[in-house]
Amino acid sequence: MIPLNHSLPYDVLMQDVIAQECPYCRSSNVRLPLTPEEVRDMYGGARKRTIVFPCCQGTLRIIDADRDYLLANRAIR
Numbered sequence: 001m002i003p004l005n006h007s008l009p010y011d012v013l014m015q016d017v018i019a020q021e022c023p024y025c026r027s028s029n030v031r032l033p034l035t036p037e038e039v040r041d042m043y044g045g046a047r048k049r050t051i052v053f054p055c056c057q058g059t060l061r062i063i064d065a066d067r068d069y070l071l072a073n074r075a076i077r
C-alpha cells in the first residue's frame, strides 16, 4: 500500500514513462528518464532509483512502484 502523499501517478506510453504532473514545477505530462522496464524492476521496492525531472532538474528518490504510482521517499503533495 503506497501512501498517497508520497505517490506520483504515471502512465506508460510506448517506451516512455510519463508523470502526470511534476511535483516541483507542476508541468504536466513530463517524460521521465526511466523505461517501463526500469519501473517494473522497482515494483515492491526491489530496486531504488533517483530520477531527475527534465522540466526543472528537480530530483526525486523513488523507493517503490506499482502499476499506477511511483513512491517517493518523502511527501510530494
Ligand SMILES: [Zn+2]
Pocket: 022, 023, 024, 025, 026, 027, 053, 054, 055, 056, 057, 058
Ligand atoms: Zn518540473
